Amino acid sequence: MARIVMKFGGTSMAGIERIRAVAERIKREHEAGNEVAVIVSAMAGETDRLVQFCREASSLYDPREYDVVVSSGEQVSSGLLAIMLQSMDVPARSWMGWQLPIQTSDAHSSARISGIDKDILGEAIAGGQVAVIPGFQGVSGDGRVATLGRGGSDTSAVAVAAAMKADRCDIYTDVDGVYTTDPRIVPRARKLAKVTYEEMLELASVGAKVLQTRSVGLAMKHGVPLKVLSSFEEGAGTLIVDESAFEEGEMEEQLITGIAHDKNEAKVTLTAVADKPGSVANIFTPLADADINVDMIVQNFARDTGNTDVTFTVPKDDLARALDVLEGAKEAIGYREIASDTNITKISVVGVGMRSHAGVASTMFQTLADRGINILAITTSEIKVSVLIEEDYTELAVRVLHTAYGLDAEDAA
Ligand code: ADP
Ligand code: ASP
Ligand code: MG
Secondary structure, eight states: OOEEEEEEOTGGGSSHHHHHHHHHHHHHHHHTTOEEEEEEOOOTTHHHHHHHHHHHHOTTOOHHHHHHHHTHHHHHHHHHHHHHHHHTTOOEEEOOTTTTTEEEOSOTTSOOEEEEOHHHHHHHHHTTOEEEEETTEEEOTTSSEEEOOTTTHHHHHHHHHHHTTOSEEEEEESSSSOBSSOTTTOTTOOBOSEEEHHHHHHHHHTTOTTSOHHHHHHHHHHTOOEEEEESSSOOOOEEEEOGGGSOTTHHHHSSOOEEEEEOOEEEEEEEEEEOSTTHHHHHHHHHHHTTOOOOOEEEEEETTTTEEEEEEEEEGGGHHHHHHHHHHTHHHHTOSOEEEEOOEEEEEEEOGGGGGOSOHHHHHHHHHHHTTOOOOEEEEETTEEEEEEEGGGHHHHHHHHHHHTTOSOTTOO
Protein backbone atom coordinates (compact mmCIF):
# COMPACT_ATOMS: atom_id res chain seq x y z
CA MET A 1 0.00 0.00 0.00
CA ALA A 2 1.25 3.46 -0.85
CA ARG A 3 0.08 6.98 -0.20
CA ILE A 4 -0.24 8.76 -3.52
CA VAL A 5 -1.19 12.19 -4.81
CA MET A 6 -2.62 12.33 -8.34
CA LYS A 7 -3.07 15.65 -10.14
CA PHE A 8 -5.19 16.09 -13.26
CA GLY A 9 -4.80 19.20 -15.45
CA GLY A 10 -7.38 21.19 -17.40
CA THR A 11 -7.47 19.12 -20.59
CA SER A 12 -7.82 15.94 -18.52
CA MET A 13 -10.90 17.40 -16.75
CA ALA A 14 -12.53 18.99 -19.82
CA GLY A 15 -15.98 17.44 -19.90
CA ILE A 16 -17.89 14.63 -18.24
CA GLU A 17 -16.44 11.83 -20.39
CA ARG A 18 -12.88 12.84 -19.53
CA ILE A 19 -13.80 13.12 -15.85
CA ARG A 20 -15.16 9.58 -16.11
CA ALA A 21 -11.81 8.38 -17.51
CA VAL A 22 -9.99 10.21 -14.70
CA ALA A 23 -12.27 8.57 -12.11
CA GLU A 24 -11.52 5.15 -13.57
CA ARG A 25 -7.79 5.72 -13.17
CA ILE A 26 -8.31 6.80 -9.56
CA LYS A 27 -10.54 3.80 -8.89
CA ARG A 28 -7.72 1.47 -10.03
CA GLU A 29 -5.26 3.05 -7.57
CA HIS A 30 -7.84 2.98 -4.80
CA GLU A 31 -8.76 -0.66 -5.41
CA ALA A 32 -5.07 -1.56 -5.34
CA GLY A 33 -5.24 -0.56 -1.66
CA ASN A 34 -3.55 2.84 -1.94
CA GLU A 35 -4.44 5.95 0.02
CA VAL A 36 -5.30 8.57 -2.56
CA ALA A 37 -5.57 12.36 -2.58
CA VAL A 38 -6.47 13.94 -5.91
CA ILE A 39 -5.84 17.53 -7.02
CA VAL A 40 -7.82 18.86 -9.96
CA SER A 41 -7.61 21.86 -12.28
CA ALA A 42 -10.53 23.74 -13.77
CA MET A 43 -11.72 22.45 -17.13
CA ALA A 44 -9.46 23.64 -19.98
CA GLY A 45 -10.20 27.24 -20.96
CA GLU A 46 -12.34 27.91 -17.89
CA THR A 47 -9.77 29.94 -15.94
CA ASP A 48 -9.05 32.09 -19.01
CA ARG A 49 -12.77 32.75 -19.34
CA LEU A 50 -13.06 33.76 -15.68
CA VAL A 51 -9.99 36.02 -15.86
CA GLN A 52 -11.50 37.74 -18.89
CA PHE A 53 -14.74 38.42 -16.97
CA CYS A 54 -12.73 40.20 -14.26
CA ARG A 55 -10.85 42.29 -16.82
CA GLU A 56 -14.08 43.27 -18.54
CA ALA A 57 -15.68 44.22 -15.24
CA SER A 58 -12.84 46.61 -14.37
CA SER A 59 -9.25 47.11 -15.45
CA LEU A 60 -8.36 47.81 -11.82
CA TYR A 61 -10.08 44.86 -10.15
CA ASP A 62 -9.64 43.98 -6.48
CA PRO A 63 -7.35 40.91 -6.46
CA ARG A 64 -9.31 39.40 -3.55
CA GLU A 65 -12.47 39.39 -5.65
CA TYR A 66 -10.51 38.17 -8.69
CA ASP A 67 -9.51 35.18 -6.55
CA VAL A 68 -13.14 34.50 -5.63
CA VAL A 69 -14.00 34.42 -9.33
CA VAL A 70 -11.06 32.50 -10.80
CA SER A 71 -10.92 29.85 -8.06
CA SER A 72 -14.45 28.75 -8.92
CA GLY A 73 -13.41 26.64 -11.93
CA GLU A 74 -11.59 24.19 -9.67
CA GLN A 75 -14.54 24.05 -7.28
CA VAL A 76 -16.76 22.82 -10.12
CA SER A 77 -14.34 20.16 -11.35
CA SER A 78 -13.62 18.81 -7.86
CA GLY A 79 -17.32 18.44 -7.08
CA LEU A 80 -17.96 16.73 -10.41
CA LEU A 81 -15.10 14.30 -9.90
CA ALA A 82 -16.35 13.41 -6.40
CA ILE A 83 -19.84 12.76 -7.83
CA MET A 84 -18.33 10.59 -10.58
CA LEU A 85 -16.24 8.56 -8.11
CA GLN A 86 -19.24 8.01 -5.85
CA SER A 87 -21.25 6.79 -8.87
CA MET A 88 -18.53 4.15 -9.35
CA ASP A 89 -18.80 3.07 -5.71
CA VAL A 90 -15.54 4.74 -4.72
CA PRO A 91 -15.94 6.60 -1.40
CA ALA A 92 -14.96 10.19 -2.15
CA ARG A 93 -15.57 13.77 -1.11
CA SER A 94 -14.35 17.18 -2.14
CA TRP A 95 -12.37 19.42 0.21
CA MET A 96 -12.16 23.13 -0.65
CA GLY A 97 -8.91 24.91 0.17
CA TRP A 98 -10.52 26.68 3.14
CA GLN A 99 -11.93 23.45 4.55
CA LEU A 100 -8.63 21.59 4.94
CA PRO A 101 -7.29 24.33 5.24
CA ILE A 102 -4.51 25.07 2.75
CA GLN A 103 -3.09 28.27 4.22
CA THR A 104 -1.48 30.84 1.96
CA SER A 105 0.20 34.23 2.07
CA ASP A 106 -1.91 37.35 1.52
CA ALA A 107 -0.53 38.01 -1.98
CA HIS A 108 -3.87 37.54 -3.72
CA SER A 109 -3.66 36.16 -7.29
CA SER A 110 -0.10 34.92 -6.71
CA ALA A 111 -0.23 33.60 -3.15
CA ARG A 112 2.26 31.11 -1.71
CA ILE A 113 1.25 28.10 0.33
CA SER A 114 2.39 28.56 3.92
CA GLY A 115 0.95 25.41 5.49
CA ILE A 116 -1.46 22.52 5.10
CA ASP A 117 -3.29 20.92 8.00
CA LYS A 118 -2.48 17.29 7.47
CA ASP A 119 -4.75 15.91 10.20
CA ILE A 120 -8.11 16.25 8.46
CA LEU A 121 -6.77 15.02 5.16
CA GLY A 122 -4.73 12.24 6.75
CA GLU A 123 -7.78 10.96 8.60
CA ALA A 124 -9.94 11.04 5.47
CA ILE A 125 -7.60 9.11 3.22
CA ALA A 126 -6.45 6.68 5.90
CA GLY A 127 -10.14 5.86 6.36
CA GLY A 128 -10.31 4.77 2.72
CA GLN A 129 -11.93 7.87 1.29
CA VAL A 130 -10.54 9.51 -1.84
CA ALA A 131 -9.99 13.21 -1.06
CA VAL A 132 -10.66 15.43 -4.07
CA ILE A 133 -9.03 18.83 -3.66
CA PRO A 134 -9.39 21.79 -6.02
CA GLY A 135 -5.93 22.94 -7.06
CA PHE A 136 -4.84 26.57 -7.40
CA GLN A 137 -6.66 27.74 -4.24
CA GLY A 138 -6.14 28.18 -0.53
CA VAL A 139 -7.14 30.54 2.23
CA SER A 140 -5.10 33.62 3.07
CA GLY A 141 -4.29 35.03 6.51
CA ASP A 142 -7.29 37.38 6.20
CA GLY A 143 -9.58 34.36 5.85
CA ARG A 144 -10.30 34.89 2.17
CA VAL A 145 -9.93 32.63 -0.85
CA ALA A 146 -6.52 33.07 -2.46
CA THR A 147 -5.13 31.67 -5.72
CA LEU A 148 -1.58 30.59 -6.45
CA GLY A 149 -0.86 32.09 -9.89
CA ARG A 150 -1.54 30.50 -13.27
CA GLY A 151 -0.64 26.83 -13.45
CA GLY A 152 -0.81 26.70 -9.64
CA SER A 153 -2.55 23.34 -9.34
CA ASP A 154 0.82 21.65 -9.83
CA THR A 155 2.03 23.48 -6.73
CA SER A 156 -1.09 22.49 -4.80
CA ALA A 157 -0.38 18.84 -5.66
CA VAL A 158 3.25 18.94 -4.56
CA ALA A 159 2.38 20.82 -1.36
CA VAL A 160 -0.24 18.21 -0.46
CA ALA A 161 2.22 15.41 -1.28
CA ALA A 162 4.89 17.02 0.92
CA ALA A 163 2.49 17.60 3.82
CA MET A 164 1.10 14.05 3.60
CA LYS A 165 4.57 12.54 3.13
CA ALA A 166 3.21 10.84 0.02
CA ASP A 167 5.21 8.11 -1.67
CA ARG A 168 4.49 9.59 -5.09
CA CYS A 169 3.12 12.72 -6.72
CA ASP A 170 1.85 11.92 -10.22
CA ILE A 171 1.03 14.83 -12.53
CA TYR A 172 -1.37 13.70 -15.27
CA THR A 173 -1.52 16.04 -18.25
CA ASP A 174 -2.09 16.20 -22.02
CA VAL A 175 1.45 15.13 -22.99
CA ASP A 176 3.04 11.84 -21.96
CA GLY A 177 6.05 13.34 -20.21
CA VAL A 178 8.62 16.12 -20.24
CA TYR A 179 10.23 16.57 -23.65
CA THR A 180 13.46 18.18 -24.83
CA THR A 181 11.25 21.07 -25.89
CA ASP A 182 7.52 21.74 -26.26
CA PRO A 183 6.40 18.86 -28.52
CA ARG A 184 3.64 21.08 -29.90
CA ILE A 185 6.30 23.32 -31.44
CA VAL A 186 8.93 20.76 -32.38
CA PRO A 187 7.43 17.42 -33.41
CA ARG A 188 10.96 15.97 -33.30
CA ALA A 189 11.21 16.66 -29.57
CA ARG A 190 12.30 13.63 -27.57
CA LYS A 191 10.68 12.40 -24.37
CA LEU A 192 12.99 12.38 -21.37
CA ALA A 193 12.89 9.40 -19.00
CA LYS A 194 14.43 11.36 -16.13
CA VAL A 195 15.18 15.02 -15.44
CA THR A 196 16.90 16.48 -12.38
CA TYR A 197 14.93 18.85 -10.15
CA GLU A 198 17.48 21.52 -10.91
CA GLU A 199 17.08 21.27 -14.68
CA MET A 200 13.30 21.08 -14.46
CA LEU A 201 13.32 24.15 -12.23
CA GLU A 202 15.33 26.10 -14.83
CA LEU A 203 13.24 24.79 -17.73
CA ALA A 204 9.98 25.70 -16.00
CA SER A 205 11.26 29.14 -15.01
CA VAL A 206 12.20 29.95 -18.61
CA GLY A 207 8.87 28.91 -20.09
CA ALA A 208 8.36 25.11 -20.10
CA LYS A 209 4.86 25.37 -18.65
CA VAL A 210 4.39 21.60 -18.33
CA LEU A 211 5.02 22.22 -14.59
CA GLN A 212 4.61 25.42 -12.63
CA THR A 213 8.07 26.58 -11.49
CA ARG A 214 7.11 26.75 -7.83
CA SER A 215 5.88 23.15 -7.84
CA VAL A 216 9.34 21.97 -8.89
CA GLY A 217 11.07 24.12 -6.26
CA LEU A 218 8.80 22.71 -3.60
CA ALA A 219 9.32 19.11 -4.77
CA MET A 220 13.08 19.66 -4.70
CA LYS A 221 12.98 21.16 -1.21
CA HIS A 222 10.90 18.33 0.25
CA GLY A 223 12.34 15.51 -1.87
CA VAL A 224 8.92 14.67 -3.36
CA PRO A 225 9.38 12.26 -6.30
CA LEU A 226 7.45 13.82 -9.18
CA LYS A 227 6.23 12.06 -12.28
CA VAL A 228 4.67 13.64 -15.39
CA LEU A 229 2.30 11.28 -17.24
CA SER A 230 -0.44 11.30 -19.85
CA SER A 231 -4.06 11.24 -18.74
CA PHE A 232 -5.02 9.67 -22.03
CA GLU A 233 -2.60 6.81 -22.56
CA GLU A 234 -0.56 4.38 -20.51
CA GLY A 235 3.19 4.97 -20.28
CA ALA A 236 6.13 5.44 -17.96
CA GLY A 237 6.14 9.25 -18.20
CA THR A 238 9.05 11.34 -16.96
CA LEU A 239 10.53 11.18 -13.48
CA ILE A 240 11.78 14.38 -11.89
CA VAL A 241 14.34 13.35 -9.34
CA ASP A 242 17.52 14.17 -7.52
CA GLU A 243 20.88 13.95 -9.31
CA SER A 244 21.69 10.92 -7.16
CA ALA A 245 19.13 8.91 -9.16
CA PHE A 246 21.39 9.14 -12.20
CA GLU A 247 24.26 6.78 -12.96
CA GLU A 248 27.79 8.17 -12.87
CA GLY A 249 28.37 10.22 -16.03
CA GLU A 250 24.83 9.57 -17.34
CA MET A 251 23.78 13.16 -16.88
CA GLU A 252 26.76 14.83 -18.44
CA GLU A 253 26.67 12.72 -21.60
CA GLN A 254 23.96 15.03 -22.77
CA LEU A 255 25.22 18.56 -23.09
CA ILE A 256 21.77 20.14 -23.28
CA THR A 257 18.68 18.63 -21.67
CA GLY A 258 16.04 20.96 -23.00
CA ILE A 259 15.09 24.17 -24.77
CA ALA A 260 12.26 26.48 -23.71
CA HIS A 261 10.80 29.74 -24.90
CA ASP A 262 8.91 32.48 -23.14
CA LYS A 263 6.75 35.07 -24.87
CA ASN A 264 5.68 36.75 -21.67
CA GLU A 265 8.41 39.34 -21.43
CA ALA A 266 8.59 42.87 -22.81
CA LYS A 267 11.73 44.85 -23.64
CA VAL A 268 12.30 48.39 -22.34
CA THR A 269 15.12 50.69 -23.52
CA LEU A 270 16.15 53.94 -21.90
CA THR A 271 18.37 56.02 -24.18
CA ALA A 272 21.12 58.43 -23.21
CA VAL A 273 21.27 57.56 -19.53
CA ALA A 274 24.10 59.44 -17.79
CA ASP A 275 27.13 57.12 -17.58
CA LYS A 276 27.89 57.73 -13.90
CA PRO A 277 27.70 55.86 -10.58
CA GLY A 278 24.13 55.50 -9.36
CA SER A 279 22.36 55.74 -12.74
CA VAL A 280 21.55 52.06 -12.93
CA ALA A 281 20.42 51.98 -9.31
CA ASN A 282 18.11 54.92 -10.06
CA ILE A 283 16.42 52.80 -12.76
CA PHE A 284 16.06 49.51 -10.96
CA THR A 285 15.33 50.62 -7.39
CA PRO A 286 11.93 52.18 -8.20
CA LEU A 287 11.04 49.11 -10.29
CA ALA A 288 11.91 46.82 -7.39
CA ASP A 289 9.91 49.04 -5.03
CA ALA A 290 6.93 48.55 -7.35
CA ASP A 291 7.44 44.74 -7.18
CA ILE A 292 8.34 44.53 -10.86
CA ASN A 293 10.80 41.75 -11.65
CA VAL A 294 13.53 42.67 -14.11
CA ASP A 295 15.04 39.73 -15.95
CA MET A 296 17.63 40.42 -18.68
CA ILE A 297 19.74 43.61 -18.60
CA VAL A 298 22.07 45.04 -21.25
CA GLN A 299 24.01 48.26 -20.88
CA ASN A 300 25.80 49.78 -23.89
CA PHE A 301 28.67 52.18 -23.41
CA ALA A 302 29.04 55.23 -25.59
CA ARG A 303 32.26 56.62 -24.22
CA ASP A 304 32.48 59.71 -26.38
CA THR A 305 29.15 61.14 -25.23
CA GLY A 306 29.22 60.08 -21.59
CA ASN A 307 25.83 58.51 -22.09
CA THR A 308 24.69 54.92 -22.28
CA ASP A 309 21.57 53.06 -23.43
CA VAL A 310 20.11 50.59 -20.92
CA THR A 311 17.87 47.75 -22.14
CA PHE A 312 16.06 45.27 -19.91
CA THR A 313 13.00 42.99 -19.81
CA VAL A 314 9.99 42.93 -17.50
CA PRO A 315 6.90 40.65 -17.50
CA LYS A 316 4.47 41.78 -20.23
CA ASP A 317 1.71 42.11 -17.65
CA ASP A 318 3.82 44.62 -15.72
CA LEU A 319 4.92 46.72 -18.73
CA ALA A 320 2.35 49.51 -18.32
CA ARG A 321 3.24 49.88 -14.64
CA ALA A 322 6.98 49.76 -15.39
CA LEU A 323 6.67 52.58 -17.96
CA ASP A 324 4.65 54.58 -15.50
CA VAL A 325 7.27 54.13 -12.76
CA LEU A 326 10.11 55.05 -15.13
CA GLU A 327 8.30 58.17 -16.42
CA GLY A 328 7.83 59.19 -12.81
CA ALA A 329 11.54 58.72 -12.10
CA LYS A 330 12.73 60.45 -15.31
CA GLU A 331 14.35 63.36 -13.56
CA ALA A 332 16.20 61.22 -11.03
CA ILE A 333 17.45 58.80 -13.71
CA GLY A 334 18.16 61.41 -16.39
CA TYR A 335 17.43 59.58 -19.66
CA ARG A 336 16.41 61.01 -23.03
CA GLU A 337 13.75 58.60 -24.29
CA ILE A 338 11.96 55.46 -23.29
CA ALA A 339 10.97 52.77 -25.81
CA SER A 340 9.28 49.41 -25.35
CA ASP A 341 8.67 46.32 -27.46
CA THR A 342 6.37 43.39 -26.74
CA ASN A 343 7.16 41.40 -29.92
CA ILE A 344 10.04 39.53 -28.39
CA THR A 345 10.74 36.02 -27.09
CA LYS A 346 13.30 34.64 -24.71
CA ILE A 347 14.85 31.37 -25.86
CA SER A 348 16.79 29.33 -23.31
CA VAL A 349 18.91 26.20 -23.44
CA VAL A 350 19.29 24.26 -20.18
CA GLY A 351 21.50 21.38 -19.11
CA VAL A 352 23.72 20.36 -16.20
CA GLY A 353 26.22 19.08 -18.81
CA MET A 354 27.07 22.75 -19.36
CA ARG A 355 28.99 22.79 -16.09
CA SER A 356 31.71 20.62 -17.57
CA HIS A 357 31.62 21.56 -21.26
CA ALA A 358 32.62 24.80 -22.94
CA GLY A 359 31.08 26.11 -26.15
CA VAL A 360 27.35 25.87 -25.36
CA ALA A 361 26.78 29.59 -25.72
CA SER A 362 28.89 29.92 -28.87
CA THR A 363 26.92 27.10 -30.56
CA MET A 364 23.75 28.97 -29.72
CA PHE A 365 24.97 32.30 -31.08
CA GLN A 366 26.42 30.78 -34.27
CA THR A 367 23.31 28.68 -34.98
CA LEU A 368 21.07 31.73 -34.68
CA ALA A 369 23.48 33.87 -36.71
CA ASP A 370 23.47 31.29 -39.53
CA ARG A 371 19.70 31.79 -39.78
CA GLY A 372 20.00 35.58 -39.68
CA ILE A 373 18.36 35.77 -36.23
CA ASN A 374 19.52 38.81 -34.28
CA ILE A 375 20.21 38.53 -30.54
CA LEU A 376 18.88 41.48 -28.53
CA ALA A 377 20.07 40.47 -25.05
CA ILE A 378 21.83 37.56 -23.32
CA THR A 379 21.85 36.10 -19.81
CA THR A 380 23.50 33.00 -18.44
CA SER A 381 23.53 30.90 -15.30
CA GLU A 382 25.58 27.83 -14.41
CA ILE A 383 23.25 25.51 -16.33
CA LYS A 384 21.39 27.89 -18.68
CA VAL A 385 21.95 30.34 -21.54
CA SER A 386 19.09 32.65 -22.57
CA VAL A 387 18.83 35.01 -25.50
CA LEU A 388 16.21 37.55 -26.46
CA ILE A 389 15.08 37.56 -30.10
CA GLU A 390 12.24 38.94 -32.23
CA GLU A 391 9.02 37.00 -31.65
CA ASP A 392 8.54 36.12 -35.33
CA TYR A 393 11.60 33.86 -35.17
CA THR A 394 10.49 31.83 -32.13
CA GLU A 395 9.58 28.54 -33.79
CA LEU A 396 12.52 28.68 -36.20
CA ALA A 397 15.00 29.41 -33.40
CA VAL A 398 13.75 26.59 -31.18
CA ARG A 399 13.82 24.14 -34.08
CA VAL A 400 17.33 24.94 -35.32
CA LEU A 401 18.77 24.93 -31.81
CA HIS A 402 17.09 21.60 -31.10
CA THR A 403 18.88 20.12 -34.10
CA ALA A 404 22.17 21.91 -33.37
CA TYR A 405 22.41 20.39 -29.89
CA GLY A 406 21.60 16.89 -31.19
CA LEU A 407 18.25 16.67 -29.43
CA ASP A 408 16.07 15.54 -32.37
CA ALA A 409 14.41 12.16 -31.87
CA GLU A 410 16.24 9.42 -33.74
CA ASP A 411 13.18 8.24 -35.65
CA ALA A 412 12.29 11.78 -36.77
CA ALA A 413 12.33 12.36 -40.52
P1 ADP B 1 -2.24 21.00 -17.51
O1 ADP B 1 -3.53 21.68 -17.86
O2 ADP B 1 -2.35 19.50 -17.48
O3 ADP B 1 -1.61 21.57 -16.28
P2 ADP B 1 -0.42 22.53 -19.16
O4 ADP B 1 -1.01 23.09 -20.41
O5 ADP B 1 -0.23 23.46 -18.03
O6 ADP B 1 -1.27 21.26 -18.74
O7 ADP B 1 1.01 21.87 -19.48
C1 ADP B 1 1.12 20.90 -20.50
C2 ADP B 1 1.65 21.56 -21.77
O8 ADP B 1 2.99 21.98 -21.56
C3 ADP B 1 1.76 20.64 -22.98
O9 ADP B 1 0.55 20.54 -23.66
C4 ADP B 1 2.90 21.26 -23.78
O10 ADP B 1 2.39 22.01 -24.89
C5 ADP B 1 3.55 22.24 -22.82
N1 ADP B 1 5.00 22.09 -22.74
C6 ADP B 1 5.90 23.12 -22.79
N2 ADP B 1 7.14 22.66 -22.72
C7 ADP B 1 7.09 21.31 -22.61
C8 ADP B 1 8.08 20.28 -22.50
N3 ADP B 1 9.39 20.56 -22.47
N4 ADP B 1 7.65 19.00 -22.40
C9 ADP B 1 6.33 18.71 -22.42
N5 ADP B 1 5.36 19.65 -22.54
C10 ADP B 1 5.72 20.93 -22.63
N1 ASP C 1 -6.79 26.54 -13.54
C1 ASP C 1 -5.59 27.28 -13.22
C2 ASP C 1 -4.95 27.84 -14.47
O1 ASP C 1 -5.45 27.63 -15.57
C3 ASP C 1 -4.61 26.48 -12.41
C4 ASP C 1 -4.08 25.25 -13.08
O2 ASP C 1 -4.72 24.71 -13.98
O3 ASP C 1 -3.00 24.77 -12.69
O4 ASP C 1 -3.97 28.54 -14.39
MG1 MG D 1 -0.46 23.29 -16.00
